[in-house]
Amino acid sequence: AQTVTQSQPEMSVQEAETVTLSCTYDTSESDYYLFWYKQPPSRQMILVIRQEAYKQQNATENRFSVNFQKAAKSFSLKISDSQLGDAAMYFCASISNFGNEKLTFGTGTRLTIIP
Amino acid sequence: DTAVSQTPKYLVTQMGNDKSIKCEQNLGHDTMYWYKQDSKKFLKIMFSYNNKELIINETVPNRFSPKSPDKAHLNLHINSLELGDSAVYFCASSHGRGSEQFFGPGTRLTVL
Structure with missing residues (x-):
């Protein structure tokens, strides 16, 4: 079974600054995928970034990047040059490449952007 | 050009009623899912279908029954609605x- 932990229920950052959201996970699998999803007030779930566990290189998508530490089972999200539109709930999630296709979510971090 | 659509977006109903939520995807995907997001924003998988076959059935009351008439549709029927069923349901x-x-x-279900 997989578990995902987000220890920061809320975070805030000044506009244009950088913020890092934490995520740790636990799995007995060797092959899995990790995701960060964003849920703005519209409640639409939007994929921010995806990481394949067998790839050592950290994934990046424009202002969003991850720090993937496989041995430590850590998968943090860095948002650079924060914008007002980044305000949302952010969910970390994992899925095994074996067994059933169950995406397991963390409890989320609410990010507030201060103008 | 909507990729995954759900109807209705909002559903308000009385306890004990039966209701359905419909989901359709036009992405040609083989696998579809239902998730429940509770009032604390926690997201949990309920069901998953692959090519119309049930592959995930989490610990969900029997009152919840998914139906997949074809690969592009996965509907969720809920019998005898209870107050605790109030949540946002995502396909x-x-x-x-x-x-x-x-x-x-998402479909925001409110049971009164």
């Missing part, structure tokens, strides 16, 4: 395990 679809799951807009 999603994907090509498979490691692929991005595309989510619908």
Whole structure:
């Protein structure tokens, strides 16, 4: 079974600054995928970034990047040059490449952007 | 050009009623899912279908029954609604395990 932990229920950052959201996970699998999803007030779930566990290189998508530490089972999200539109709930999630296709979510971090 | 659509977006009903939520995807994906998001925003998988076959059935009361008439549709029927069923229900679809799951807009169910 997989578990995902987000220890920061809320975070805030000044506009244009950088913020890092934490995520740790636990799995007995060797092959899995990790995701960060964003849920703005519209409640639409939007994929921010995806990481394949067998790839050592950290994934990046424009202002969003991850720090993937496989041995430590850590998968943090860095948002650079924060914008007002980044305000949302952010969910970390994992899925095994074996067994059933169950995406397991963390409890989320609410990010507030201060103008 | 909506990828994953759900109807209705809002559903308000009385305890004890039966209701359905419909989901359709036009992405050609083989796998579809239902998730429940509770009042604390926690998201949990309920069901998953692959090519119309049930592959995930989490510990969900029997009152919840998914139905997949074809690969592009996965509907959720709920019998004898209870107060605790109030939540946002999300449909999603994907090509498979490691692929991005595309989510619908969610259905906010309120049971009075």
